[in-house]
Amino acid sequence: MEKYESNNFIEEIVVNDLESGKHTDIYTRFPPEPNGYLHIGHSKSLSINFGIKEKFNGKCNLRFDDTNPTKEDVEYVDSIKEDIRWLGYEWDEELYASDYFGKMYEYAVKLIKDGKAYVCDYSAEQIRDTRGTLKEPGQESPYRNRTIEENLALFEGMKNGEFADGSKVLRAKIDMASPNMNMRDPVIYRVLRAHHHRTGDQWCIYPMYDFAHPISDAIEGITHSICTLEFEDHRPLYDWVTEACGFEKRPRQIEFARLNIKNTIMSKRYLKKLVDTGFVSGWNDPRMPTLCGMRERGYPAEAVKEFCSRVGVAKANSEVDPALLEFCVRENLNASADRAMVVENPLLMIIDNIPEGETIEFSVVDNPNSESSGTHNVILEREVYIEKTDFTLNPPPKYNRLVEGGLLRLRGAYIVRHVATEKDANGEPIAIHCEYIEDSAQGGVNAKIKVKGTVQWVGKNHAVECKLYKYDSLLKDVVDDVTDFNLRLNEDSLQVVDGAKAEPFVNAGEFGKAYQFMRSAYYKKAKVEDGKMVFYRIVSLKDSFNK
RNA sequence: AGGGGUGUCGCCAAGCGGUAAGGCAUCAGACUUUGACUCUGACAUCCGUAGGUUCAAAUCCUGCCACCCCUGCCA
Numbered sequence: 001m002e003k004y005e006s007n008n009f010i011e012e013i014v015v016n017d018l019e020s021g022k023h024t025d026i027y028t029r030f031p032p033e034p035n036g037y038l039h040i041g042h043s044k045s046l047s048i049n050f051g052i053k054e055k056f057n058g059k060c061n062l063r064f065d066d067t068n069p070t071k072e073d074v075e076y077v078d079s080i081k082e083d084i085r086w087l088g089y090e091w092d093e094e095l096y097a098s099d100y101f102g103k104m105y106e107y108a109v110k111l112i113k114d115g116k117a118y119v120c121d122y123s124a125e126q127i128r129d130t131r132g133t134l135k136e137p138g139q140e141s142p143y144r145n146r147t148i149e150e151n152l153a154l155f156e157g158m159k160n161g162e163f164a165d166g167s168k169v170l171r172a173k174i175d176m177a178s179p180n181m182n183m184r185d186p187v188i189y190r191v192l193r194a195h196h197h198r199t200g201d202q203w204c205i206y207p208m209y210d211f212a213h214p215i216s217d218a219i220e221g222i223t224h225s226i227c228t229l230e231f232e233d234h235r236p237l238y239d240w241v242t243e244a245c246g247f248e249k250r251p252r253q254i255e256f257a258r259l260n261i262k263n264t265i266m267s268k269r270y271l272k273k274l275v276d277t278g279f280v281s282g283w284n285d286p287r288m289p290t291l292c293g294m295r296e297r298g299y300p301a302e303a304v305k306e307f308c309s310r311v312g313v314a315k316a317n318s319e320v321d322p323a324l325l326e327f328c329v330r331e332n333l334n335a336s337a338d339r340a341m342v343v344e345n346p347l348l349m350i351i352d353n354i355p356e357g358e359t360i361e362f363s364v365v366d367n368p369n370s371e372s373s374g375t376h377n378v379i380l381e382r383e384v385y386i387e388k389t390d391f392t393l394n395p396p397p398k399y400n401r402l403v404e405g406g407l408l409r410l411r412g413a414y415i416v417r418h419v420a421t422e423k424d425a426n427g428e429p430i431a432i433h434c435e436y437i438e439d440s441a442q443g444g445v446n447a448k449i450k451v452k453g454t455v456q457w458v459g460k461n462h463a464v465e466c467k468l469y470k471y472d473s474l475l476k477d478v479v480d481d482v483t484d485f486n487l488r489l490n491e492d493s494l495q496v497v498d499g500a501k502a503e504p505f506v507n508a509g510e511f512g513k514a515y516q517f518m519r520s521a522y523y524k525k526a527k528v529e530d531g532k533m534v535f536y537r538i539v540s541l542k543d544s545f546n547k
Numbered sequence: 548a549g550g551g552g553u554g555u556c557g558c559c560a561a562g563c564g565g566u567a568a569g570g571c572a573u574c575a576g577a578c579u580u581u582g583a584c585u586c587u588g589a590c591a592u593c594c595g596u597a598g599g600u601u602c603a604a605a606u607c608c609u610g611c612c613a614c615c616c617c618u619g620c621c622a
Contacts, residue, residue, distance in 0.1 A: 035622080067621090071622085122620095124619080124620050127619095131618055133549085133618055134548095134618060136548070137548075138618085166620060178550085182617075184618085212622095213622085229553090230617080230622095231622090233551055233616070234617090262558075310559080310570060311559060312559065312561085316560090317615055319558075321558040321559075321572065324559070324570080326571095328571095331584095334583080341581095368581085399582095401582085413580090518581045543583080
């Protein structure tokens with residue numbers, strides 16, 4: 001038998017079950033309720049469930065937990081499928097809890113016949129009032145000892161629409177004195193006249209999660225039912241249901257700590273509110289921690305998966321540093337993103353020994369970190385822009401860019417020597433004069449001259465102006481008061497981008513591509529706005545100078 | 548008459564009685580036609596805490612402390 005090494009406690013359980021012969025085939029499932037979009041937190045569950053499928057050559061179903069029609073919608077099932085595909089996971093079967101409504105009804109009837117469930121006429125309030133408290137036992141319902149025949153007739157009446165919403169429920173007959181609140185005769189079916197996105201108006205009773213989930217798992221032959229920590233208390237009920245229903249092969253529920261990221265909103269309720277109130281443009285707004293938001297922002301799917309893998313799986317509540325996610329994004333983009341030059345705060349540089357109107361073309365690699373990289377041409381001319389911060393009259397210690405009389409390499413082109421500075425009334429530089437050094441381009445005899453620094457630049461007449469959206473993620477403290485969001489949206493309109501790289505951007509097919517703007521950040525081409533290209537910042541580069 | 552969980556470096560996380568892996572972050576240095584990347588080095592005498600068992604404990608036992616979850620006809 002193949003030897004497996006487990007990376008976390010869940011995989012360890014799986015390995016043990018394989019080695020002990022308890023299971024020969026592993027089956028997991030990802031069970032979202034279609035009531036919202038998937039966010040980065042879900043990717044951890046995805047990573048665990050599909051990770052086990054892939055690692056142990058097993059199967060994993062996508063099953064929508066659609067037992068509460070009042071909250072669910074097809075819009076959500078479509079988006080969930082799209083996001084899972086984006087991550088590159090392939091589910092074996094696409095199923096819905098609602099597929100089993102018929103079977104679940106039958107199992108409920110079986111429970112009644114076995115004396116393990118009863119119809120209760122209590123109102124929701126009465127049930128609450130008799131449930132007891134954390135420290136005191138509950139009281140048994142007066143309907144608890146109805147005859148099997150009566151229960152059967154009443155339950156069928158519930159199904160047939162003879163009773164008003166909320167007037168009757170089916171309860172499991174377990175133990176009103178249990179210290180576990182979930183075992184105090186939990187409701188397993190309620191009367192609810194709501195249109196279901198799949199079964200329409202066929203049903204007016206719907207099973208509760210605690211009843212539907214274990215049955216769905218068991219029917220599908222799930223071996224390991226992985227969920228989050230808050231369901232630990234439900235495990236006895238989960239086991240009770242599969243046992244009472246008489247399943248031969250009973251799945252094992254395993255719980256792990258959900259993913260939290262420092263300063264990041266993960267609550268579906270808040271995210272929905274942000275969307276509904278129009279504070280963001282939609283679920284896929286690039287500031288959102290949703291998978292589609294991150295996709296829109298330019299995060300590579302592989303980076304998200306790598307992040308989940310680095311976070312690990314355990315049972316301790318934790319908050320992961322968002323820097324880890326950004327690291328994974330940078331790591332991925334560093335290998336894949338083409339480089340482009342951009343100047344955000346331009347300072348005019350006049351290269352005196354290039355005649356007016358003359359241009360010099362240089363070929364530069366798109367991505368020096370990639371062996372299969374293509375090249376593109378950049379055009380040097382008499383007047384170019386460099387970043388304001390790349391020249392200073394008063395260099396601080398360790399400053400290695402341009403100073404008066406100093407040398408500087410224009411990336412991909414020549415080394416230039418500073419000769420003069422034009423200043424405004426306040427003594428601030430408004431333009432600098434330089435001379436390029438002959439034969440200092442790559443391969444030239446003077447190319448090896450040592451210069452302190454290399455900077456990006458754009459030709460004045462060959463640059464394209466675009467817009468940069470420097471989105472920051474929505475911050476948690478921002479939504480503490482939902483009426484007063486501060487969205488941290490910064491829009492910088494700037495002089496940009498070396499023309500050679502910019503031209504093709506207007507072709508639709510080029511959108512979505514990520515670039516590293518030299519010495520600033522990774523950006524993604526997003527759209528055209530007011531005739532200008534719009535870039536979203538994906539993530540910043542590490543910058544040890546600006547610290 | 549409460550129950551169920553968790554506590555190992557700033558943030559995650561291995562560890563399963565034999566004397567504290569790894570990653571992120573941080574700091575220092577090297578390299579560099581991106582102050583990026585890469586590379587090198589530093590970074591827990593200590594594992595919530597107090598006792599106990601043992602030749603030996605983060606790992607076993609006992610008490611205590613802290614935090615999380617549970618009183619939906621939500622999932």
